[in-house]
Amino acid sequence: MAQKVWDAHVVTTAGDGADLIYIDLHLVHEASSSQAFDGLRTAGRRVRAPGLTLAVEDHNVPTHTLRITDPISVEQLETLRRNCAEHGIELFRHGDRAQGVVHVIAPELGVVHPGMTVVCGDSHTSTHGAFGALAFGIGTTDLEHVLATQTLALRRPRTMAVEFTGRAPAGVTAKDMMLALLAEVGANDAAGHVIEYRGDPVRELSMEARMTMCNLSVEAGARAGMIAPDDTTFAYLERAERAPTGTAWEDALAHWRAHTTDEGAVFDRTVRLDVSGLTPFVTWGTNPGQAVPLSEVVPEPDSFSSEPERDSARRALRYMDLRPGTPMRDIPIDMVFLGSCTNGRVEDLRAAADVLRGRKLAPGTEMLVVPGSMAVRAQAEAEGLHEVFTAAGASWRFSGCSMCLGMNADRVRGERRCASTSNRNYEGRQGPRARTHLVSPATAAATAVLGRLAAPADLEEPCSR
Numbered sequence: 001m002a003q004k005v006w007d008a009h010v011v012t013t014a015g016d017g018a019d020l021i022y023i024d025l026h027l028v029h030e031a032s033s034s035q036a037f038d039g040l041r042t043a044g045r046r047v048r049a050p051g052l053t054l055a056v057e058d059h060n061v062p063t064h065t066l067r068i069t070d071p072i073s074v075e076q077l078e079t080l081r082r083n084c085a086e087h088g089i090e091l092f093r094h095g096d097r098a099q100g101v102v103h104v105i106a107p108e109l110g111v112v113h114p115g116m117t118v119v120c121g122d123s124h125t126s127t128h129g130a131f132g133a134l135a136f137g138i139g140t141t142d143l144e145h146v147l148a149t150q151t152l153a154l155r156r157p158r159t160m161a162v163e164f165t166g167r168a169p170a171g172v173t174a175k176d177m178m179l180a181l182l183a184e185v186g187a188n189d190a191a192g193h194v195i196e197y198r199g200d201p202v203r204e205l206s207m208e209a210r211m212t213m214c215n216l217s218v219e220a221g222a223r224a225g226m227i228a229p230d231d232t233t234f235a236y237l238e239r240a241e242r243a244p245t246g247t248a249w250e251d252a253l254a255h256w257r258a259h260t261t262d263e264g265a266v267f268d269r270t271v272r273l274d275v276s277g278l279t280p281f282v283t284w285g286t287n288p289g290q291a292v293p294l295s296e297v298v299p300e301p302d303s304f305s306s307e308p309e310r311d312s313a314r315r316a317l318r319y320m321d322l323r324p325g326t327p328m329r330d331i332p333i334d335m336v337f338l339g340s341c342t343n344g345r346v347e348d349l350r351a352a353a354d355v356l357r358g359r360k361l362a363p364g365t366e367m368l369v370v371p372g373s374m375a376v377r378a379q380a381e382a383e384g385l386h387e388v389f390t391a392a393g394a395s396w397r398f399s400g401c402s403m404c405l406g407m408n409a410d411r412v413r414g415e416r417r418c419a420s421t422s423n424r425n426y427e428g429r430q431g432p433r434a435r436t437h438l439v440s441p442a443t444a445a446a447t448a449v450l451g452r453l454a455a456p457a458d459l460e461e462p463c464s465r
């Protein structure tokens, strides 16, 4: 599938083993685009295809208010606004009905289609592979190149199949499947590859869950992650605001159906993972692959097979202030963050609300609920989910990247410990000394109620510990 999309987009060979490939959609946000626009201006160039470029304010926006006062945010957002106005690029501004995290709004609008090439100056562009698009993050130089030419010179990536087998037990989400995969393959194992997620457990996932899965591809070091389009994909797109209609829809469908992997196709690598025995996963360390089932204990660094892994585990435990052998369920949590382009879609909010309904946050625990987009926020409010969150004692916010990374007002203060539905648990990611445990939305909600890492099942057995 990745190769077919690639082949369909080669404009010419670019020398040095690279191809010049055409880019169908370029997504832009304030945190990574300003230098590229400056470069364009210095070179006296214009944006070649403003109509294929879409910009949004997400990383720097406050989520507690629609007023922006922080001077750095003001400058970043004003720069983006000027750049978009100068080049005629559509921009979704903080507070707009369709604003949100870039990787949440583009699929929602229906502008990401199977077989497309999609880029953004952002590593989690891999999210869009859930639609069978070849979507990947790019750096500033490439960003300027795409703005100027709508093409990119790249070497053809290698391919990797991740075959999920078996049947995921109830309560095991795409997030858990991916944390289990990352624990198995490690944080950089898929470098240079485009992953295709395959197998019945993938086919059974909703589009939201497929986006969670592809989003996390980059945490295995992969260039991109993809899932072949099927009826689930088409049904999602058919409802989207900007999807093709009428005969254009019929034509599009015929085209999209062709963008799947041929039977018997050979991948450069294949990894298999049986999901039948999985239970909710959580991270204990400072990379997303340092994860274990919630039912286990903090691992002993010496139990890892290589010295780099042992060393990384030792450093992680020091930063996380954890001792080997501690049951994961005994780890107290101060803050819970529900949101991000990994798990900030309406299905994620529903899963957390189902757990929180009629319950309260543990005393001393704070929870931030940040919808991935204003559309998610509106849908959640139409379903009354915001009332469930606020009744439980959580803070209900406007949309943005928020506490996923410490680039705006939402941060984990001091050395507090946060259970987060986002995708990265690096040192300082959520605040200078913040300690992050990556979890699914359901695990996040149960954790908020008990004030320690917990799964929803733990709430039903109050006397079990």
Ligand SMILES: CC(C)[C@H](C(=O)O)[C@@H](O)C(=O)O
Binding pocket: 031, 032, 059, 121, 122, 123, 124, 137, 405
């Ligand atoms: C700021 C941005 C470029 C960055 C990324 O590339 O992913 C951010 O979105 C992240 O998640 O770390």
Ligand code: SF4
Binding pocket: 058, 059, 101, 102, 103, 122, 124, 340, 341, 342, 400, 401, 404, 405, 422, 423
């Ligand atoms: S929500 Fe987090 S991971 Fe996603 S784009 Fe924003 S900062 Fe990056």
